[in-house]
Amino acid sequence: MKSLNISIIAILILFLSACTKNTIEDFSSDNSLTITSPGLYFTPDTLIINIGDTILFDLTATHNAVEVSEDTYINNGTISNEGFNIGYGESKLFIANEQRVYYYVCQPHVTMGMKAIIIVL
């Protein structure tokens, strides 16, 4: 099951790497995770974690982080899927409680490539 998971992740990363700046961080054996917005990008923009891990979003004043559907993500849309929503400049915790890929965007900057994913194993 673990090797199947890794294959799926490898395919996902290949597929999504065209959309990200490729700051991949695998924290699946860690438990203190922070996503920041130091510029017109999130870092890390591909985060691999375990189910139940807590992430701190620590955003600067001009950026938000709104969870969107995969389709919205691919099309650089901004419509929330009613998932997590971190406001401008907020520091907020998010617990990943589903084994899937979470897609999110910065609404004012998604067309400039400011979007990222969290892969939950």
Ligand SMILES: [Cu+2]
């Ligand atoms: Cu932004």
